[in-house]
Amino acid sequence: MSEHATIVPRENLDFGLDGDIPKYWMDNDPFKTRFFDAMSTLFPMGEKFFITSVREFKDQITSPKLQQEVKDFTRQEAQHSLVHRQYNERLKKQGVEIDAINAQIETRLFVDAxxxxxxxxxxxxxxxxxxxxxxxxxxxxxxxxLLDKSDSRVRALYAWHAIEEVEHKAVAFDVLTQVAKAGYWQRNLAMLTVSFGFPLTVSKIMNHMFKVDGFSRWQRLGMWAKGLWWFYKPGGLFMPTLGYYLAYYKPGFHPWKLKEMPSYGTWLRTFQRTGDPIAAGNALHAAGQ
Structure with missing residues (x-):
């Protein structure tokens, strides 16, 4: 667990999001595209919530290493929020009610919670x-x-986000267990809660997007039937992730017991050589199995 990815904040990256990105940038498929678009609408407020939740315990952290990791985690999450806000402006121009979504999520996370x-x-x-x-x-x-037939610019955005999520995946867990002293049942009850709440929230936003796109009720039902099969069929989007998901419930679990993505080094070396997140994203994608 001592040998793992280092948290490196990367700022002022250009993904070309002001360019001519197709509306349905993933395989020309509304369902697949809107799944990723719906997640993007959640990131600005979600990342702010993550930062706030961790920083509530910053004065109790005594480990210099964890203190630095929290600072780097905060910088990475702030950049994710910034870039996804830029991406979400595209969605706003398409008629997606980004301001209303932000307001609802903000109320849920910073008032109700x-x-x-x-x-x-x-x-x-x-x-x-x-x-x-x-x-x-x-x-x-x-x-x-999975992302083979997708616009390289949006794919690069998600590749960069993925790389940094892998780098800081243990920070909140370490603060939770080492500083807040949360027990096994407390952390697992939270996982059960978000395992139901998160997909429901994403699906509501997707359905709003489908309505904005002009799809009728019957068209939306057909899209959901096909899309849910894509999600949950054997070998689909989510079934191969089941082992990773269930690992969280194991006694003695720690995020670094799960290895980072196999092609992490490919992205890192390409970005260090070129400084181009799109080239790095293409390299990461090409290295997949």
Missing amino acids: FKLTTPVQRLAVTSALEHLTSMMCTSFFERRE
Whole structure:
């Protein structure tokens, strides 16, 4: 566990998001595209919540190493929020109600959650969501076919986000277990909660996007039937991630017991050589199985 990726904040990256990115940038498929687009709408407020949840315990952290990791985690998450806000402006121009979505998520995370939960519970939710994010990042970029027919600029955005999620995947967990002293059942109850709440939130936003796109009720039902099969069929989007997901529930679990994505080094070397996140994203994608 001592040998793992180093947290490196990377700022002022240009993904060409002001360019002529197709509306349905993933395989010309509305469902697949809107799944990733819906997640993007959640990231700005979500990343702010993660930062806030971790920083609520910063004065209790005595380890210099963990203190630095929290600072680097904060810088990375702030950049993710910034770039996804830029991406979400594209969606706003398409008619997606980004401001309303942000307002709803902000109320849920920074008003309701602060009334109904403790700082430890909010940190447990953050740790669980960080595990789900790392799971998706690692698993999606292991399989080249998933993002094969996607716009290279958006794919590069998600590749960069994935790399940094892998780098800081243990920070919230370490603060939760080492500083907040949360136990096994507390962290796992939070995981069960977000395992239901997160997909429901994403699906509601996707359905809003489908309505904005002009699809009828019957068209949307057909898209959901086909899309859910893509999600959950054997070998689909999520079934191969099951082992990664379930690992969180094991006694003695730690995020660094799960290896980072196999092609992590490929992205890192390409970015260090070129300084181009799109070239690095292409290299990461090409290295998938």
